[in-house]
Amino acid sequence: MTTTDPAPSRSSSWLPRWDPNDPAFWEAEGKARAWRTLAVTTFSLTLAFAVWFMVSAIVVRLNDIGFSLSQGQLFWLTAMPGLAAGITRLAHMFFVPMYGSRHTLTLGTLSLLIPAIGWGVAVQNPNTSFTTFMILAFLAGMGGGNFSSFMPSTSLFFPKKMQGTALGIQAxxxxxxxxxxxxxxxxVVGVNLFWFLGSDSERWTWAGRTSDIWLQNAAxxxxxxxxxxxxxxxxxxxxxxIKANFGQQFAIFRDKHTWxxxxxxxxxxxxFxxxxxxxxxxxxxxxxxxENAPLPLxxxxxxxxIGSAVRVLFGLIADKTGGAVLTSISAVGMAVCALLxxxxxxxxxxxxxxxxxxxxxxxxxxSGIGNASTFRQMPIIFNPPQSAGVIGWTAxxxxxxxFIVSMSLSAITAATGNARLFFYLLAAFCVLNLGLNWYFYGRKGAEKPS
Known part of the structure; x- marks a missing residue:
């Protein structure tokens, strides 16, 4: 990928040239900048995931500090960040090619201050409504949306031979x-970290024991x-x-491999x-x-x-073995464990x-193995900037x-009395994708060996 500055007047934000697949350019300039950028964006992405999933850690204690939410409402609060993440990722997948990494990543990180502040305020008010919690849960999901700009951005900074390693490390x-x-x-909820803001504790009751906690600290x-x-x-x-308009970005949807x-x-x-x-x-x-029930967290x-550590390790392995074989292993392992x-x-x-x-x-x-191997496959199957678009879309x-898992578990449990059907369906879905991966990417003579 050889690129030239699309707007010289914006040189403070846009690099004048970027060609990581040129060995001379990579050694002279590209390597240092790419790894420096990866370190910063990975730090910010970790925070984005924390904000996205902080709701799942908070909701298990809401009723224990005095709220009266039903099991269905708790599952809705757990699901809502996933719905928001999916919707906002659909927007984020277009941001980097259109507005650049610097502006997109900075503003995306700043936006997460809204749910972080909001959840801390809401849990201290016993009159906070379920509707308010739902809005805040949706806003927390913006952290998941950042993934679809952070990851495509990283794919542009590294040569193809290092895509699995770089994306595996970041993801x-x-x-x-x-x-x-x-x-x-x-x-953190056991200590009054923000005493200087006058934050109050909440009475937490679990397994017959009562103590003071500061649940706002979780946000x-x-x-x-x-x-x-x-x-x-x-x-x-x-x-x-590298610039792309909406028309160029939508071209990925005409390729069956995107789907x-x-x-x-x-x-x-x-x-995962x-x-x-x-x-x-x-x-x-x-x-x-x-009696003596385990604390969920x-x-x-x-x-x-475990899934995250495996993703880092197998991102390195995928660059050596190829992604398709590891994706097949992932599908088989997930199906078996779902049945277990x-x-x-x-x-x-x-x-x-x-x-x-x-x-x-x-x-x-x-799932961690598959998360790593698929991000090795996509930059091989697609050329830039399409690969960045596909990474953003699939993410x-x-x-x-x-959203899908929480709502499915809630509905299936309500209808059948337990969650067994959900895990049977998960196993069947894994078998389906095992076949797709083998046919298109893993078998001898595959259309897109990866």
Missing amino acids: GIGNFGVSLVQFLTPW WVYIPWLLLGAALSWLVVRSVP VMTSIYMMTFGA SGLAAAFPLLIKNLYGGF KFAFLGPL VTPYLTPSSLEQFPLFVAAMLGIFFF AIAAFGP
Whole structure:
């Protein structure tokens, strides 16, 4: 990809030339800038994921501090950020080619201050309505939307041979934001971090015990870091001089491989993000009624932690082995683990809890492999700037995962009394995508070997 400055007058934001596939250019100028940009954007993307998933860590405690929300309403609050993420990702996929990385990433990070501040205020008011919580949950989903501008931007900065590594690092570490928020929340809510703002504690009751917590900290703790991320994005990031209008971007939808990869990525990241959002509430609903019930966030963070770490590792491996074979392994592993979960969805004792968690962690493990391998496949299957557009589009659709998973679990549980049908359907979807991946990308003589 060789590019020239589309607007010399905007040289402070736009690079005059960018050709990472030219070895001389890469060594002389490209490598240092690309890795420096990746460090800043990965930091900001991690925060974006934390804001996106902070709702899943907050809702499990709302009723325990005095709110009276039904199980259906709690699932709606868990689902709403996924709906918002999918919708806003559809917009974000166009931003980088049209407005550049610097402006898009800076403003995208700043926008997350709105839900971070709002949730901290709302949980302190016992009269906060369900409608207000729904609006704030939607706004938190803007953090998920950032993915579809951050990732396409990164794909433009690195040569094709390093796409799997770069995108695997950014997406994998960014995904740590999910685990971070679920791990960090139980710790930060136990301390009055923002005493200087006059924040009040809430009475938290769990398993017959009562204590003071500051649930607002679960949102406010990210405010200073978001400000830092926005400042770094503006100061460090520059825009690659590649421009595309809406017509050029929409050309990706005439390629059947766009739709095939959308289905495959929905299997991997859709399941990862959806189950990450629903996992804490699933633990509470299934095992919260037993004596000495486990704290949901004590175990829920392990799923996204494993999936994120695997994504980083297998991004490196995918550059060596190719993506298609790893995607097939991902599909098989996810299908098997989804079936292994089903016996533990109607528990009779806490003895079944470790097996339930193990099977769920298996789904996260294999989804992490697929999340890495698919992002190796897309830059090979498509040429820039189409590859950036496809990455943004598939990420947008997969971001609906939390909405689809949470709503499906709620509806299926209400209709059948348990969630087994959901996991049967997940296993079937994995088998379908195993066939698509093998036929188009994995078999001998495949149309687009990747």
